[in-house]
Amino acid sequence: MLLLALDTATPAVTVALFDTEEGRVLAARERVDARRHGELLMPFVDEVLTAAGRRLAEVGALVVGTGPGPYTGLRVGLVTGAALGAALDVPVYGVCTLDGIAHAAGLAGPFVVATDARRKEVYWAEYADADTRVGGPAVDRPAELAERVAGRPAVGAGTALYPDAFPGARADLPAHASAGALAALAARRLAAGEPLDPPLPRYLRRPDAREPAGYKAVTPPSPEAEARR
Structure with a gap:
């Protein structure tokens, strides 16, 4: 196929x-x-x-x-x-x-994957090996993760952006x-007969776009409203 x-x-x-x-x-x-x-x-x-x-x-x-x-x-x-x-x-x-980045990394032991989530945050997850996720995905500030991920290799563009939080960053592996x-x-x-996820987005947080508030209505008044003036 x-x-x-x-x-x-x-x-x-x-x-x-x-x-x-x-x-x-x-x-x-x-x-x-x-x-x-x-x-x-x-x-x-x-x-x-x-x-x-x-x-x-x-x-x-x-x-x-x-x-x-x-x-x-x-x-x-x-x-x-x-x-x-x-x-x-x-x-x-x-x-x-x-999971795809982890698979491409091909590491045999525990490691972390992190990508850029903007707003000075990262999307991240923990892996036991290249095909086994054991934590996440989640979105957090890198400084909040430093102690948790210490001592483990780290893969992904998010790790390069925050080297202090990811001292085990592997620049030689996929970003x-x-x-x-x-x-x-x-x-x-x-x-292997394992279930795959539905094709639904993992946003983890609300989009940056917001509906405007406090704007003035521009719809012309109805004839009835005009007559009451």
Whole structure:
């Protein structure tokens, strides 16, 4: 089966086509550009399919990174995955983005993954190994985590931003999400009969956007109101 995987929960826009029978990524595209998720995602899908010599109609399932991540970027991948799944009439599976980064890291012992959550916070989770999450995901200020994560390797862009809180940061390991890693992890879980997450976002906090308050109404008064003046 062909899995088409995509993730926009981090600054990376990442797409991959994975063959579950061959157990490998056939083609992948990735670019770190936090402002162009919507612009880049579908062209990357086309480029990946072309590079692999496959058609969209051959895809048997979608795998989408569910975050946690910033509201605007995260929903681009989730909505695109839902739309493609509906158009193809195939399942859409969700995988925690931090799980994908952990899988790509490939570490055998306990470690931490952290990504940038902005507002001087990080999204983070704890792992017993590359495929086993034992804590999180959560969102916190790095200083609040320093004692808890001390002595363990740390992976992800969030660890590089706050080196004092993550002294075990591994710059040699992946900083952002990888659609190829998401697909490989989803394929392993499917083969083992393990349940996958629904394709729903892990926001962990409310979006930055707020409904304006205290603004003046601009709707013209009704004729009845005018007559009462």
